[in-house]
Amino acid sequence: xxxxxxxxxxxxxxxxxxxxxxxxxxxxxxxxxxxxxxxxxxxxxxxxxxxxxxxxxxxxxxxxxxxxxxxxxxxxxxxxxxxxxxxxxxxxxxxxxxxxxxxxxxxxxxxxxxxxxxxxxxxxxxxxxxxxxxxxxxxxxxxxxxxxxxxxxxxxxxxxxxxxxxxxxxxxxxxxxxxxxxxxxxxxxxxxxxxxxxxxxxxxxxxxxxxxxxxxxxxxxxxxxxxxxxxxxxxxxxxxxxxxxxxxxxxxxxxxxxxxxxxxxxxxxxxxxxxxxxxxxxxxxxxxxxxxxxxxxxxxxxxxxxxxxxxxxxxxxxxxxxxxxxxxxxxxxxxxxxxxxxxxxxxxxxxxxxxxxxxxxxxxxxxxxxxxxxxxxxxxxxxxxxxxxxxxxxxxxxxxxxxxxxxxxxxxxxxxxxxxxxxxxxxxxxxxxxxxxxxxxxxxxxxxxxxxxxxxxxx
Amino acid sequence: xxxxxxxxxxxxxxxxxxxxxxxxxxxxxxxxxxxxxxxxxxxxxxxxxxxxxxxxxxxxxxxxxxxxxxxxxxxxxxxxxxxxxxxxxxxxxxxxxxxxxxxxxxxxxxxxxxxxxxxxxxxxxxxxxxxxxxxxxxxxxxxxxxxxxxxxxxxxxxxxxxxxxxxxxxxxxxxxxxxxxxxxxxxxxxxxxxxxxxxxxxxxxxxxxxxxxxxxxxxxxxxxxxxxxxxxxxxxxxxxxxxxxxxxxxxxxxxxxxxxxxxxxxxxxxxxxxxxxxxxxxxxxxxxxxxxxxxxxxxxxxxxxxxxxxxxxxxxxxxxxxxxxxxxxxxxxxxxxxxxxxxxxxxxxxxxxxxxxxxxxxxxxxxxxxxxxxxxxxxxxxxxxxxxxxxxxxxxxxxxxxxxxxxxxxxxxxxxxxxxxxxxxxxxxxxxxxxxxxxxxxxxxxxxxxxxxxxxxxx
Numbered sequence: 023x024x025x026x027x028x029x030x031x032x033x034x035x036x037x038x039x040x041x042x043x044x045x046x047x048x049x050x051x052x053x054x055x056x057x058x059x060x061x062x063x064x065x066x067x068x069x070x071x072x073x074x075x076x077x078x079x080x081x082x083x084x085x086x087x088x089x090x091x092x093x094x095x096x097x098x099x100x101x102x103x104x105x106x107x108x109x110x111x112x113x114x115x116x117x118x119x120x121x122x123x124x125x126x127x128x129x130x131x132x133x134x135x136x137x138x139x140x141x142x143x144x145x146x147x148x149x150x151x152x153x154x155x156x157x158x159x160x161x162x163x164x165x166x167x168x169x170x171x172x173x174x175x176x177x178x179x180x181x182x183x184x185x186x187x188x189x190x191x192x193x194x195x196x197x198x199x200x201x202x203x204x205x206x207x208x209x210x211x212x213x214x215x216x217x218x219x220x221x222x223x224x225x226x227x228x229x230x231x232x233x234x235x236x237x238x239x240x241x242x243x244x245x246x247x248x249x250x251x252x253x254x255x256x257x258x259x260x261x262x263x264x265x266x267x268x269x270x271x272x273x274x275x276x277x278x279x280x281x282x283x284x285x286x287x288x289x290x291x292x293x294x295x296x297x298x299x300x301x302x303x304x305x306x307x308x309x310x311x312x313x314x315x316x317x318x319x320x321x322x323x324x325x326x327x328x329x330x331x332x333x334x335x336x337x338x339x340x341x342x343x344x345x346x347x348x349x350x351x352x353x354x355x356x357x358x359x360x361x362x363x364x365x366x367x368x369x370x371x372x373x374x375x376x377x378x379x380x381x382x383x384x385x386x387x388x389x390x391x392x393x394x395x396x397x398x399x400x401x402x403x404x405x406x407x408x409x410x411x412x413x414x415x416x417x418x419x420x421x422x423x424x425x426x427x428x429x430x431x432x433x434x435x436x437x438x439x440x441x442x443x444x445x446x447x448x449x450x451x452x453x454x455x456x457x458x459x460x461x462x463x464x465x466x467x468x469x470x471x472x473x474x475x476x477x478x479x480x481x
Numbered sequence: 482x483x484x485x486x487x488x489x490x491x492x493x494x495x496x497x498x499x500x501x502x503x504x505x506x507x508x509x510x511x512x513x514x515x516x517x518x519x520x521x522x523x524x525x526x527x528x529x530x531x532x533x534x535x536x537x538x539x540x541x542x543x544x545x546x547x548x549x550x551x552x553x554x555x556x557x558x559x560x561x562x563x564x565x566x567x568x569x570x571x572x573x574x575x576x577x578x579x580x581x582x583x584x585x586x587x588x589x590x591x592x593x594x595x596x597x598x599x600x601x602x603x604x605x606x607x608x609x610x611x612x613x614x615x616x617x618x619x620x621x622x623x624x625x626x627x628x629x630x631x632x633x634x635x636x637x638x639x640x641x642x643x644x645x646x647x648x649x650x651x652x653x654x655x656x657x658x659x660x661x662x663x664x665x666x667x668x669x670x671x672x673x674x675x676x677x678x679x680x681x682x683x684x685x686x687x688x689x690x691x692x693x694x695x696x697x698x699x700x701x702x703x704x705x706x707x708x709x710x711x712x713x714x715x716x717x718x719x720x721x722x723x724x725x726x727x728x729x730x731x732x733x734x735x736x737x738x739x740x741x742x743x744x745x746x747x748x749x750x751x752x753x754x755x756x757x758x759x760x761x762x763x764x765x766x767x768x769x770x771x772x773x774x775x776x777x778x779x780x781x782x783x784x785x786x787x788x789x790x791x792x793x794x795x796x797x798x799x800x801x802x803x804x805x806x807x808x809x810x811x812x813x814x815x816x817x818x819x820x821x822x823x824x825x826x827x828x829x830x831x832x833x834x835x836x837x838x839x840x841x842x843x844x845x846x847x848x849x850x851x852x853x854x855x856x857x858x859x860x861x862x863x864x865x866x867x868x869x870x871x872x873x874x875x876x877x878x879x880x881x882x883x884x885x886x887x888x889x890x891x892x893x894x895x896x897x898x899x900x901x902x903x904x905x906x907x908x909x910x911x912x913x914x915x916x917x918x919x920x921x922x923x924x925x926x927x928x929x930x931x932x933x934x935x936x937x938x939x940x
Contacts, residue, residue, distance in 0.1 A: 124825035125854075126717055147720070167665040178663050180672070181640060196912040202821040203853040205890035206626040206676055207908055208934055209899055213639070213672035217665055234722040257583050261606070263693040263759070265724075300722070301770075304763045311760075336674050355600035362661040394662040395584075414739045431664035438666055449666055453655040455666045456923065463922035464915065475667055 025106055028084035029064045032108065035076055039067040042183075050091055050109045055441060056357045056411075057320040062089065069114050071187060077260065079193035079223065081108055081469055089471045092162025095393035097358050098409070098439025104473045110224060112161055116228035118142045118480040126232045127184060127201055128391050132161020132193050132225045138232075148232040151176035155341040161225045166437035167217030174393030175267040175299065176233060178435065183216050187227035191465040199230055208435065214460070219437055220471040222464045228433065238312065240309050241333045243314050245323040246292045249250075249376075253369040255294065255319045256392045258439065260365070263316065264308050268297035270340055271390035273372070274337070275454025279346035279387055284339050289323065295340055295394070297333070338352055340343060340389075342392045346389045347400035354385075354402035359418045360442075361425035362396040375399055382413040396434030423448065443477040484565055488523045489541035491567065494535055498526040498573075506923035509550055509568045514558045514900060515816045515870075521562035523547065528573050530646060530654055531684040538652035540567055540928055547681040548930045551621025552594065557898025558624060559678050569683060577601045578686070585691045586643060586660055591620020591684045598689075607691040613706065613894065616801040625896035626676030630799065631694065633852030634726040635692055637894065642675050650924040660688055673919070677738045678896055679930040681923045695758035698726070699768050700792040703775050704782040705751045706836075708732065712828040714753065714778045715851045719824070721774065723767050727756035729799055730849035730856065732831070738805035738846055743798050744904035748782065753851070754799055758794070767875050792820050799848075806846045806859035809848045813844075813861035818877045818900075820884035821855040821893025833883050834858055834876075841872040855893030882907065902936040 032040045042064045050063030068074045081088045087107025094101055103109060113466045116133035123146050130139060139150050156165060162168075164186070169178035178180065185199030198211035206283075215223055246252040252271055259266060272280070272293040280286055294316070298308040305328075313324060327333060339346070348356045363371045372439035374387060378384035379399070390397030399421065403414045422432040422445045432438075432445040445453055458476055461468075489523055490617070491499045501632045510520030511593045514881045521865050527533045562568060575592035582605050589598060596616045613622060613629035621627075623645070628637035631852055635641065644658030657670035674682055677743075684865075705711040711730055715890025718725060731739070731752040740744055740823060757767040772783060786792060798805070822830045838845035838858070849856030858880065862873045880892040881904045891897075891904040917935055
């Protein structure tokens, strides 16, 4: 009844698709957060749902932890085998199983990445909109309830996962949801699994909602005198009903990072990066209306484009924000944290972050999915400087608690993982007890990604 | 440890807000489905969350069932006290607690109806979009995961409930979600409670997402040669990315009912009723594009309007469909059932319904939220004619199973209640076991709306 016995049995099942090679273990113990390398005891490479089920059954009978692994781009250490066990690398389950163009949905295996899916969809005139920046796996994106720049228009993974196939903690395979657009037939298990970070079941198939490629796309950058002006522009734009596809806030320090990395010459002031999707006329009208609202709040220096190559350059720059942040202090290590607040409190939350960062003498860049009230702070630190790292942790701590005090949440899209567990009690109060009871009901022996989401030693 | 003792204790707590008067019990035992009057043992009228909590604690200690009651407009018998117990009439908890215009959300008590909320919102330029037809309570709409004509544009209750306050089966009060637009902080308990039909907790407060009143609204009726032509028009319109706010399919028999009840002279053929929301230019452009697509499929006899009074008349007619159905056979009783399928299978599903109806010699009208693949059949029967009623049940039975076979769901928006429990196993398979385990974890003594959703005597 040990992990070692489980590994022996798994080797019989999987042959050389079960590995204990140090290099592979280390690779799966890496993380984009600030944790030390935390390798699992073995890595399994399943190729089918039935194989996942067999693996889980073996692990269940040996009380061996199982942690699903997508592309490893989590920012909160979701994939780390902190209690040891088997890493389930889903990268070989990477087939697009069906594209139902008339229904605007696709059925995929969890190892398919978002770029792979969109590549596959090119000829159909459809696309999958959720865009967290990283080319993450769709299974991982569902597990962490990811979102990104387009959520303001198209929603997060929560709104875009229609149905799932899931292997439970005892190896049972279930299907949740259907390809129908809506249902009132019982508890919404799909939405329960989305965001459960591999702690309630392993996702082995996803049915995803697709969108039609817009006829026209228009993007712009616009400079503001201060953060408040930019945020108020966004509030007014939303209230006016102008449908933004993307609206990203970039603070002055982040602009400096972009200029340094990309050789751009944007003025070092808060900016909005905006995109509109629709018919050519609608997009032109939306751009004009937005321009008027922005001008009312002191927005200036508009640069509009409808050319695909300019747009791609803009969003590539945006997606490389973390690397642009690193460019500001190349010798330091960087990490990113996120919170989400009601949009009316966003300026206050960002002001708070800027003040704290200055008080703690940290280099912080801020970038926000401002239409959702969600923003990220990237911070640099010297891993050998314990005092500086303590300041970084103090900053993240204060930011998370500020989010709660502003009627917001400790994470808008990065997830809980290891890093945010300590705030779950404060955010959820008694509701955390319900989460624990669901976990116990669905994974009584706590083998599925143990030590994540729920802050309790016996969870 | 009996219901009688619970009632005694509740009377001490509530005074005359606990009643056992036959007239009140009967009123709460009525239903718009086809069930006999099923009165509870008592009706409680709580006025606060704390009072709901105290009531539940008393009921919990006496193993007394508790059934929340909104406006009683459920179509599947959700509110019936089939195992006796206390009906919790939430109508006195009907305050709009906050309207946060900048954040476009509102906080309401569960007894607030959708029309009451929209009345309250008039001066703000905002509205709550979910529109199931009946002027239902928002607590009831959340509990049944209601939707309606505007779901194609604005989503269902699932997408529009941001946060909840819930009293659990032991009286504990929890809060799920926040006013932030999105979160990745743990299991999505809000979405678990939405659609749980009062079986996991009693909703005592809702935070709802609001929408801005569109600058312009344009509505139309359009005639089609057959159902397929109408459905293909909708598929093409969605794929083209034209954002419809409403798109309703009306079959020829339903048109006959409208003509009979409302004195209209619409040709007795399948119709689409359509509405667009947006800027004046956008709405005009969308109407034109839609007209071109519809014409390609033989759509004809367009009647467009942007006048509020004409639109209101159109949607009032649509919302009175059930009464228009009754007008076709005034001496008979009527019931309504709903299914939802992938839109590519919608024409097939409707054809199936028409064929079965004819084979069973039933009078059936069909109306559909066709942008979602969801449609309703209304059927008339003589309650004293057992053979005819058996045919109606046969029809509903075949329709539900057809929905499952077409990769759809047994109910798109009416919910499970009593009526659809028998299909839950077929639709969900092993996933039903997970629903049962969640129910057991959250309501171990099965006091919350027992005998609903989960088809098992010990659930």
